[in-house]
Amino acid sequence: MKGAPISDQTAIVTGAASGIGKAIAEKLCALGYRLVLGDKSESVRDVVECLNSKEGQATAVIGDVADPHHAHSLIAEAQRYGGACALVNNAGYLVQSPFTSLTISEWDRMIAVHLRGTFLCCAAAIPLMLARGGGTIVNMASQLGQKGGIELAHYSAAKAGIIGLTKSLALELSSKNIRVNAVAPGPINTPLTLEASKAWRDRKLDELPLGIFGDPSDVAETVAFLLSPAARLYVGQTLGPNSGDVML
Numbered sequence: 231m232k233g234a235p236i237s238d239q240t241a242i243v244t245g246a247a248s249g250i251g252k253a254i255a256e257k258l259c260a261l262g263y264r265l266v267l268g269d270k271s272e273s274v275r276d277v278v279e280c281l282n283s284k285e286g287q288a289t290a291v292i293g294d295v296a297d298p299h300h301a302h303s304l305i306a307e308a309q310r311y312g313g314a315c316a317l318v319n320n321a322g323y324l325v326q327s328p329f330t331s332l333t334i335s336e337w338d339r340m341i342a343v344h345l346r347g348t349f350l351c352c353a354a355a356i357p358l359m360l361a362r363g364g365g366t367i368v369n370m371a372s373q374l375g376q377k378g379g380i381e382l383a384h385y386s387a388a389k390a391g392i393i394g395l396t397k398s399l400a401l402e403l404s405s406k407n408i409r410v411n412a413v414a415p416g417p418i419n420t421p422l423t424l425e426a427s428k429a430w431r432d433r434k435l436d437e438l439p440l441g442i443f444g445d446p447s448d449v450a451e452t453v454a455f456l457l458s459p460a461a462r463l464y465v466g467q468t469l470g471p472n473s474g475d476v477m478l
């Protein structure tokens with residue numbers, strides 16, 4: 231919220247048990263945010279335990295972001311801390327599937343976790359932000375939502391949808407002191423890419439202008455910036471920590 235010290239602010243981060251979400255939680259905790267960390271995996275409790283052992287203030291909520299009850303549980307926890315000022319919609323997964331064998335259930339699940347999940351958490355958090363006079367939202371897209379991906383029609387469509395949702399919310403809510411932006415990372419060293427074949431990783435490294443994959447902390451820095459007052463002029467933007475893979 232405008233002017234409020236970070237120690238008075240609560241951030242909700244989804245998909246915080248692993249990879250980028252965990253790095254975002256660590257970064258925001260170090261900055262002094264109180265945290266509500268969501269994930270479908272019980273291991274988000276380990277992240278909370280670790281942050282709280284270092285004087286952090288974090289709590290875990292287990293659930294599926296595609297389920298509206300999860301969004302409401304996240305908000306209820308944030309209200310116990312005094313209401314959410316920041317929301318990071320990060321939960322996601324990636325499964326490749328050639329388009330001709332992509333099933334309706336694979337398509338629906340991909341859209342449900344990424345796009346419906348982002349919608350549900352925004353829909354639950356925004357009334358609270360309005361009541362508190364403002365807030366900030368960062369939605370995790372992907373550069374594949376900008377450039378497309380082979381055997382990733384469902385993932386790319388979901389991430390492109392998140393970019394469109396971000397711009398529309400930014401248009402609608404900026405005048406109400408709610409800033410909404412997206413981050414579209416390139417390949418980042420997390421379980422999501424470490425599970426890909428060595429051949430894919432080697433080819434991808436060759437293609438990248440910087441010749442390196444990012445680390446989760448690189449994305450966390452971008453998110454922390456977008457949440458901060460230093461980013462007050464950023465609305466509806468999609469920032470790309472992507473090693474130069476996409477240049478807009």
Ligand SMILES: NC(=O)c1ccc[n+]([C@@H]2O[C@H](COP(=O)([O-])OP(=O)(O)OC[C@H]3O[C@@H](n4cnc5c(N)ncnc54)[C@H](O)[C@@H]3O)[C@@H](O)[C@H]2O)c1
Nearest residue numbers: 245247248249250269270294295321322372417418420422
């Ligand atoms: N790693 C990359 O190269 C990369 C690049 C671009 C975008 N992204 C995006 O970044 C985000 C984080 O990915 P990551 O690389 O850290 O992956 P990750 O697998 O390390 O972490 C994803 C987390 O989201 C959780 N999650 C997945 N589905 C969920 C659901 N339905 N409900 C609640 N939690 C759920 C997982 O349990 C996991 O803890 C994703 O949205 C992903 O699409 C990743």
